[in-house]
Amino acid sequence: MRLARKVNLSKWRQHETAGIDCIPADAITNDLKTFGNTLSFWRVKEDAEGLDNAMLAILGSQERIDKLDIAIIPANFMADDRLLVDTPGKTCFTSLETLHVDLSFLNSEHLAAVARALAACVYNNQTTKVARADFTSRIKAGISLHKVPPSQVSESVRKELKLV
Template sequence: MAKWERNRKGLDSHEISADAVTVDLRTKGDRLSFWLFESADEDYIDEAALALALGDKKDRLDRVHLAWVNRSLFEEDGLELEETRGITKVEDLCNQHIDAIHLDLTRLGKIANQFARAIREHGQSRRLTKNKILQLIKKAIQDGRLLLADLDEKIKDAVQAIM
């Protein structure tokens, strides 16, 4: 989340680095994908991390950085949100997903400003270690929410090592 911090070299405290936007807010088809959860308590943060860690084309595990913004703030900014099916190997999380749609630079800037405010002013971000992600995957398997066989080989090997 360092990309989102205030006072980065060469930027004023209110400015957002280009890397924060182009790396963390990567769009496709003028859409930006979000996982949607009821609150920011630890259980929901873990669920979001699990969804992200086992998302589209994930063939290895990394730590996960999360930040969150209340959906209503996007709606107040006039952003269009569409419920979509998320791509993750944890089937019961697939419907916890929305896209911001019809994005242009102005709308993407509104999203960036909301995230910057959430992270800088409200501390609405977390970093989960690779080990924590492994534990979440292990628990999802034990709870019957995920099959070991559905995981990519590198992830499967890492999970088997802790089971």
């Protein structure tokens, strides 16, 4: 199993010396902001639809349509899998809420391990880019395939898709 999380690639690639052993502080403070010592991830199941479902769950959690980058890391990067706690995710695709997991009870050592795992992903070009047009088409497809009622999509996304 793997874990997916939205990241801001520009923060990770701020300067030439950025790398796995030299992670820019802005990347950490921007993409690894914890709440209650937890970080939110989406499970990527090892099947044909795993990545698509995780991406759709992430897109469904966004308040507005924008391009974004998704990093996918191995779930076993943390030695202690007791830190992974199943929690319902906040996404308009309610059938995908169960893919959500919190990395919980984090301390500075854990956060450094997460940063290194994400850095390895970023600097080895193992991220997935979602363009605005792709974001729009995936949400529209979800609506037309009845995976999500339009009313559950965020208001600003509905406005941009001209559904209001």
